[in-house]
Amino acid sequence: MTEASKREDRSGSASISSSSAVIVPLAAEHAEQVLAIYQAGIDEGNATFETTAPTWEAFEAARLAEHRFAALDADGAVLGWVAATKVSDRCAYTGVVEHSVYVRPDTRGRGVAAALLKALIDSTEAAGIWTIQSGIFPENTASLALHKRAGFRIIGTRERIGRHQGLWRDVVLLERRSPQVV
Numbered sequence: 001m002t003e004a005s006k007r008e009d010r011s012g013s014a015s016i017s018s019s020s021a022v023i024v025p026l027a028a029e030h031a032e033q034v035l036a037i038y039q040a041g042i043d044e045g046n047a048t049f050e051t052t053a054p055t056w057e058a059f060e061a062a063r064l065a066e067h068r069f070a071a072l073d074a075d076g077a078v079l080g081w082v083a084a085t086k087v088s089d090r091c092a093y094t095g096v097v098e099h100s101v102y103v104r105p106d107t108r109g110r111g112v113a114a115a116l117l118k119a120l121i122d123s124t125e126a127a128g129i130w131t132i133q134s135g136i137f138p139e140n141t142a143s144l145a146l147h148k149r150a151g152f153r154i155i156g157t158r159e160r161i162g163r164h165q166g167l168w169r170d171v172v173l174l175e176r177r178s179p180q181v182v
Helices: 003-007 028-044 056-062 112-126 141-149
Strands: 022-025 068-072 078-086 096-103 131-136 153-164 167-177
Touching: 022 112, 028 056, 028 068, 028 078, 028 096, 068 112, 078 112, 096 112, 112 131, 112 141, 131 141, 141 167
Parallel strands: 096 131
Antiparallel strands: 022 068, 068 078, 078 096, 131 167, 153 167
16 A cells, blocks of 8 residues: 555544445445456555456456445546455354455545445445454555454465565464454
C-alpha cells in the first residue's frame, strides 16, 4: 500500500467517510474494476507474491461467493474489494478461511478497507467460520495496522518464504478468531 493508505481510518470503524459508498456482494459486473484494483496492488510491490491479476474466471473460481464484497461509490464505481478462500478441503478446517483486501489507490484513507473487513467478518461469523487468516509482507505497515484494528493478531513470521521481484520476502501471518463461533 502507498503512503496514502497509511491514513486509513484509525478508529477501526467500518464507516466510509463518503456517505455515498456502499458495501455489496462482489459480482461479475465488478470484474474489470476489481481486477484493475488487484493489478494496482500487485504493481505497488508489497501486496502479494502474484505478478499479474488472474482472469475473472480464475478469480471467481478461487474465492468463496458468500464471502466476497465490493465497496461502491454513488456512481457504482468499485472503490475496493475483499474476498476469502478456503484454506483446505479437510473437514477440520471448514471454519478457516484466508482473505485478501484491496482498495483503489486514489480512495485510500476513507475507511473503505475497514468497512470491507467488517462485511467479511460479519459474513464469516454468520456462516460459523471461526478463523480468518492472512499473510502480509512486513513492509505493508498500513495493512498490518488495519488488520490489528479489525481484531487480527500476529501469530508469527514466515522468514524468507518466497522470492518476489528477485528478493527473498518474509510474510507476517495474522488471524482473527471469532469470539462468537466457539
